[in-house]
Amino acid sequence: MSKRFHDWYKLQKDMQGWNTIPPDTALANILAPTDLSLNFDYCHYSIKRLLGAFECAADQQPDLYVITDIELSKIRLEELFALYQDCYNKSNRGIYIAALSYYLSPLSFDETLSGTYSENIDTVFRMNCSFANRIDNLSTVIDNPLQLAHQQGYMIEGSNYIFVHPNIKYFLWKD
Amino acid sequence: MNHNRVAQYKMWKNSLYKWDSYIGNRHRTEKICDPWSQKIIENCEGSSVVFNSGGLFFKDFMPDITVVEVSPCPIKSVKGMLYSSQGIDFDKEFDNLILINPISLKYNNSILDFLVNQRINRSGPSKPNLLKWLKKPGKIYLSVSDWHIYYDRLKYSVADMVAMQLRELQKTGIECEYLEITLVNSDVENGNIKMTLSTKHSII
Secondary structure, three states, X not given: OOHHHHHHHHHHHHHHOOOOOXXXXXXXXXXXXXXXXXXXOOOOHHHHHHXXXXXXXXXXXXXXXXXXXXXXXXXXXXXXXXXXXXXXXXXXXXXXXXXXXXXXXXXXXXXXXXXXXXXXXXXXXXXHOOOOOEEEEOOOOOOOHHXXXXXXXXXXXXXXXXXXXXXXXXXXXXX | OHHHHHHHHHHHHHOOOOHHHHHHHHOOOOOOOOXXXXXXXXXXXXXXXXXXXXXXXXXXXXXXXXXXXXXXXXXXXXXXEEEHHHOOOOOOOEEEEEEEOOXXXXXXXXXXXXXXXXXXXOOEOOOOOHHHXXXXXXXXEEEEOHHHOOOOOOOOOHHHHHHHHHHHHHOOOOEEEEEEEOOOOOOOOOOOEEEEEEOOOOOO
8 A cells, every 4th residue: 555545544534533443453453362374365454564473474374364355345246255265265264254335246136135234244144155164243234324324413334534444244264 | 734734625525526527627728528427518408506516527518507515625715616514595496406426425325315305414414405406397417326325235236226216206206317327437436327307297
């Protein structure tokens, strides 16, 4: 990431006075004590910065793939699930995945899904990630964000103005 | 302090998707206009209001235009621009309402709700009832990125979502006269969903 990006981010932060919403810090706090070796091929730069010390050597099999690049959410969902499975198979312990609900674009749609969007995301992700032995859902998808904003008087979605973080988050474990 | 003003300006600019095009055109003798904007310009008759969309871009191309943004430019006041956060209340009604990827539509799941209701939204609490500004019959030129709309993307395609939006609008007599849906990253500036709506039979 360019220096210009960092300056721009800092300018916004200083001017508006908001705190960085730190999903990667939360993830780092979970992963750092585990001492797992991590693969960062598909991750956002910030998690690599936070957990660089745990990066797996190129010639070794990583314990955990960290797949958090938000741009990946824009590829066809079926391809994304294939990527998840491929990384899962290549890992020792499993994968961590993060995606943005506003970018999901499946090839086929399922009108029989009967829950809210967040519930349907969980249903579809669990179904397509059933290759995993254990699934932990850490997602923070907000249903009807405008309706919620009307009730509480402010918006949560995009509240750090421009930068949007993934809101679909799962650990897929082998054990 | 100076940096803060620059940051503030950049953030303000970010919500105005046509701003870069406007700046680019300012000193050009031959102004450049993209196809969607050209279509709007060719079809707008009478007076027009552009809301939350970097409407000064259209100042270069249209004779009778009012530009309304949500909040004032933080560096200095911009000539020709009105601000809805300053309690604007139009006596004047317009023949056309132009909305290019308005940030105030972001995270909404209903275009009708966005047009009609004065509520909190992505750009703050000050978005007015936009239909109040429009004469009957009036035209709405709306384009938006589907990434900005909240809907169940696992159940419905973009086309399905747009069809549902149009059905909701049609119940109030607002009819779609033109619709174009392209790939989401095909037109980042204007948005990939483009529509012209008519309020000829509107009951609102």
